[in-house]
Amino acid sequence: MADPAPATSATHVEGHPHVVIIGAGFAGLAAASELGGTPVNVTLIDRRNYHLFVPLLYQVASAALSPADIAEPIRRILSRHSNIEVMLGEVAGIDKQARTVALADGTAVAYDRLIVATGSTHSYFGHDEWAQHAPGLKTIEDARQIRARVLMAFEQAEICRNKVEQQDLITTVVVGAGPTGVEMAGAIAELSRHTLARDFRNIRPETARVLLVEAGPRVLPAFPPELSDYAHKALEKLGVTVMVNTPVEDVTAEGVTLGGRFVRAGTVIWGAGVRASPAGSWLGVDTDKAGRVKVGPDLTVPGYPEIFVLGDTALAMHDDGSPLPGLAQVAKQQGEHVGSHLAGHLAKGEAMPPFRFKNRGNLATIGRNSAVADFGSRKIKGFVAWVLWGLVHVYLLIGFSNRLLVSMQWLVAYLTYHRGARLITGERKAPVQENHERRSAAE
Amino acid sequence: MADPAPATSATHVEGHPHVVIIGAGFAGLAAASELGGTPVNVTLIDRRNYHLFVPLLYQVASAALSPADIAEPIRRILSRHSNIEVMLGEVAGIDKQARTVALADGTAVAYDRLIVATGSTHSYFGHDEWAQHAPGLKTIEDARQIRARVLMAFEQAEICRNKVEQQDLITTVVVGAGPTGVEMAGAIAELSRHTLARDFRNIRPETARVLLVEAGPRVLPAFPPELSDYAHKALEKLGVTVMVNTPVEDVTAEGVTLGGRFVRAGTVIWGAGVRASPAGSWLGVDTDKAGRVKVGPDLTVPGYPEIFVLGDTALAMHDDGSPLPGLAQVAKQQGEHVGSHLAGHLAKGEAMPPFRFKNRGNLATIGRNSAVADFGSRKIKGFVAWVLWGLVHVYLLIGFSNRLLVSMQWLVAYLTYHRGARLITGERKAPVQENHERRSAAE
Missing domain, CATH: 3.50.50.60 (FAD/NAD(P)-binding domain)
Known part of the structure; x- marks a missing residue:
């Protein structure tokens, strides 16, 4: 050496x-x-x-x-x-x-x-032009952007006087039904049905459509079929419209094209592809x-x-x-x-031994009281899986104060249905300006 | 009508x-x-x-x-x-x-x-070109930007190999010694002396200079002189260099000019003027x-x-x-x-009566265990004022979960000296790129 x-x-x-x-x-x-x-x-x-x-x-x-x-x-x-x-x-x-x-x-x-x-980062399968309309979820900036878009869609709908446009605005399409897509779809359904329900005057947030679109034959494809089935039903119970075997053909500022049909949507979220x-x-x-x-x-x-x-x-x-x-x-x-x-x-000079992966089990959450856990021979779903999911994720967080703060916020959210971080924030450009541009572009 | x-x-x-x-x-x-x-x-x-x-x-x-x-x-x-x-x-x-x-x-x-x-917003007294170098503190975006700048200055100093440049980078100038300026100067001094102290290898954050610059004759000019005196001494004890009777003459990307002298600084924060x-x-x-x-x-x-x-x-x-x-x-x-x-x-048709302001007292905090409170006839300083400041501010927050979360984080910070939100985040532009540009501009 x-x-x-x-x-x-x-x-x-x-x-x-x-x-x-x-x-x-x-x-x-x-x-x-x-x-x-x-x-x-x-x-x-x-x-x-x-x-x-x-x-x-x-x-x-x-x-x-x-x-x-x-x-x-x-x-x-x-x-x-x-x-x-x-x-x-x-x-x-x-x-x-x-x-x-x-x-x-x-x-x-x-x-x-x-x-x-x-x-890794998102992959749009050769359609990088979709990225601006359908943000993925890999960074804090991505998360803030999605949060702002979802919340802004409800704000826009509240001041819109056209009933059809109102419903289009509060429609969210989530592309890809892996764990991130399932979690996002479930979370947005809960946000609209519980958290936002009483806060608006001119729209009814609980009528918001959430579409989860998957090109493959089932949601959570990495999980056993019985857990996919459960997740599918749990999502529908939350109010999510699940569409499997439905590849996305196009994404624009106004919505997505699925199976030849154009679906207008205020928010599109990308959870489909990953690129190293x-x-x-x-x-x-x-x-x-x-x-x-x-x-x-x-x-x-x-x-x-x-x-x-x-x-x-x-x-x-x-x-x-x-x-x-x-x-x-x-x-x-x-x-x-x-x-x-x-x-x-x-x-x-000891030899570097080969790496062997030990599968510790796979978890995904759908929403309140509802998750799936796959430990190979043992499969768990529902409330027990959901509590397990929460405990494991708090445990895996780094830092005592993060564990404490996340636990507290989950507890408050569980008891009150409120979500503590409903902020529309941006950097250089005021989000409300962007809003107006999007509205006029859509008109 | x-x-x-x-x-x-x-x-x-x-x-x-x-x-x-x-x-x-x-x-x-x-x-x-x-x-x-x-x-x-x-x-x-x-x-x-x-x-x-x-x-x-x-x-x-x-x-x-x-x-x-x-x-x-x-x-x-x-x-x-x-x-x-x-x-x-x-x-x-x-x-x-x-x-x-x-x-x-x-x-x-x-x-x-x-x-x-x-x-209201910040006023740069006719020098709007200073705004880009010396952000004020009125919005969440402002706060995130200041947080990113302060933390980034320490990161830049860590990879800088020139000892003089290192010290310049971790120098912060806060302009204006009203409550915001005093609080910012105190908080940055504590951040460098306690929170960051053990986290770096090539710099000693506890040697970071914090300058609080005030054009008028004393800090906290809206408070009685005896509380200004106390605040002045408390700031110096925290390691802040307080400069009164010192108007700012110029602000550039590299620092500020004060009393004809140019002071290099990695971060400049504006707390001086207000415009409706x-x-x-x-x-x-x-x-x-x-x-x-x-x-x-x-x-x-x-x-x-x-x-x-x-x-x-x-x-x-x-x-x-x-x-x-x-x-x-x-x-x-x-x-x-x-x-x-x-x-x-x-x-x-009842008449609108005239408004009369009832002064409920004025509070400002300097740092750990140290604040001032002015209730007209009664003036409090030190630990008691600091606890009072904390209680009043938690009480005035809107929302149960905000009160809970802020209290928890203050308690953890008090016990451990850690600060929970040390994130350098940005929107479109990666902060590290900005960093490199600033560095090369300074070289």
């Missing part, structure tokens, strides 16, 4: 190997935590200053929680490990030969080992068509044993050759796996 | 007089609440969907609270009063002859009585040089007994001819006064 890469942080130890981690999602953060306190210099690079608990992001989009409730500063999470440096930066490229990560500001960070865990982050092109290596980097059993890039790719960015395989799903628990276990073996590997 | 203006809401009663209120701040909301349940049709227009508790906005800017903790949907606050319609809209003008309010989308809302309570909303120009009436509309003892515009102007938008007088201060309690009392007498005035 060559001389270790130079230490970049005042608290790094000269002579220790330098592990650079890109991305502080579930995989990157787990790897960093495992490396905390080991004789390794770690630099964790992210373009955000916080770790985001994405599984609860739909609750920000549906006005139940605030962004800060599900985000925790990366520095704070790792502050007790002086061997870990956290760097806010945007990655521009990776030089595999020179073993450096290039940042957008021109800085080059040298590494001995590199862990790439930069996640551009790590494949940074690395100049093979990817599948979703942009995932193919990795070996030890999660390294073939031919580059010093480069690991984890989480949604990686195409890793089960022992039977089937691909691992894009789940938080996969990412977290991969991060723990690499992080826990890397220090020993670097210090004593 | 002419025929009543037509009802605009499905729950308004034909034949009842129509009161239109513009602005759901302290004054407008208080007026609306008083009119709830009376035989009057009320329309409350605001360009936001929430009432914002501005006195705690500095806690959002300093990463202690989330925006939703101090904001409550206007509809929800007033939902039990079916005679009140809430309308999200931007006012474009007022036609005093036709008695209509024109909205930006072209709608005209007719009124029998009009209450204008649209608040453009209600004076909508109404085409006389204003003072801060844009406030001159009103009579009954808070109506001279010559227009059907138009009331309240709160920061109004220049109202004490009995002795001195102007009423721009305080939340003045706005709230004016709203209550007009709201409580208007129904009787409209129904039975």
Whole structure:
């Protein structure tokens, strides 16, 4: 091995190997935590200053929680490990030969080992022009935008004097019936039927239509069919119109085209496709068509044993050759796996063992008192699954105050049906202006 | 009196007089609440969907609270009063002859009585070009921007390798030592000295400079001199450098010029000037040089007994001819006064009595365990004033869950020194890009 890469942080130890981690999602953060306190210099690079608990992001989009409730500063999470440096930066490229990560500001960070865990974003299947009309849900900005659009649609309907237009405005189409789509559809149905019901004078929010549209034959396709059936019925009970075997053909500012029919909608939300982050092109290596980097059993890039790719960015395989799903628990276990073996590997040359995914069970919530849980042999649905879902998600949150605040808000919401974060906010442009533009465009 | 203006809401009663209120701040909301349940049709227009508790906005800017903790949907606050319609809209003008309010989308809302309570914004004393470098603190967007700037300055300093530039970046200048300036300066000093202290590797946040700059001779000029003295000393104890008799001469992207000397700073915050909303120009009436509309003892515009102007938008007088201060309690009392007498005035022709301000005392906080309270004859400072400040502000918040959440977060912050909302978020533009641009501009 060559001389270790130079230490970049005042608290790094000269002579220790330098592990650079890109991305502080579930995989990157787990790897960093495992490396905390080991004789390794770690630099964790992210373009955000916080770790985001994405599984609860739909609750920000549906006005139940605030962004800060599900985000925790990366520095704070790792502050007790002086061997870990956290760097806010945007990655521009990776030089595999020179073993450096290039940042957008021109800085080059040298590494001995590199862990790439930069996640995924939405895919519009080649229709990127749909993105402006049908926002996806991956970031806090996405969630705030969806929240503002949903709430604004009701505000617009309240001042609209045309009954048909009013109903069109308070129609929401959610595209894709994976966990995010199901959760969003359920949450918006509850928002309109309970939270907003008494707050308007000229519209009846409880009559708002929520369409959940899925190209495949059933909702929650990653779950067993009996749980899909339950979820389908539970969604309909909440007032959601579920349309399976219905691919979306077009999305415009006014609505979506489904099966040749145009459906007017005030809000369209995208929960259908996922595309890996551009790590494949940074690395100049093979990817599948979703942009995932193919990795070996030890999660390294073939031919580059010093480069690991984890989480949604990686195409890793089960022992039977089937691909691992894009789940938080996969990412977290991969991060723990690499992080826990890397220090020993670097210090004593121990081999990096292959990664094996342990399925801890799959959970999805539909709405109040209603969720599904799949533990392989054991399947749970309804109230018990819903309580379990809540407990697991509070437990998995990072930070005592986040757990406390989320629990409190859920309790208050459960008892009163109120949602605490019903704010229409924007940055540069006042949302009400945007509103007027959309209205006149629609007229 | 002419025929009543037509009802605009499905729950308004034909034949009842129509009161239109513009602005759901302290004054407008208080007026609306008083009119709830009376035989009057009320329309409350605001360009936001929430009432914002501005006195705690500095806690959002300093990463202690989330925006939703101090904001409550206007509809929800007033939902039990079916005679009140809430309308999200931007006012474009007022036609005093036709008695209509024109909205930006072209709608005209007719009124029998009009209450204008649209608040105030920052004033840069003719230097509007300073606004981009020194944001003020009036909206949620302002607070998020200040929070992002302060936190980003520390992030930039962490990756900067030049010791002098590092210190410049983590220097914050707060302009204006009224309550907002004092609170911001104190909060940023605590943020750097306690919350961030252990989270960085290459900088020492506790060495960050915070300058509070005031053109006048003392901090908190609206308070008695002995409380100003206390606040001055308390700020210095927190590590704030207080500079009185120091007018700001220039503000640029790199810092501020004070007394002929240029001080480099990563963050500049504006808490100096206030300018009334453009209600004076909508109404085409006389204003003072801060844009406030001159009103009579009954808070109506001279010559227009059907138009009331309240709160920061109004220049109202004490009995002795001195102007009423721009305080939340003045706005709230004016709203209550007009709201409580208007129904009787409209129904039975009762006279509108003159408004008299009852001073309930003035509070300002400096930081942990340290605040001042002025009740005229009784002046309190230190820990007791600080507890009182906290109790009063939690009590004045609207909504049970807001009270609960703010109390919880204050308790956790008091015990752990942590702040729960340390997020750098933006809308269209990634903050880290902005960062790099600013850095290269400074180099």
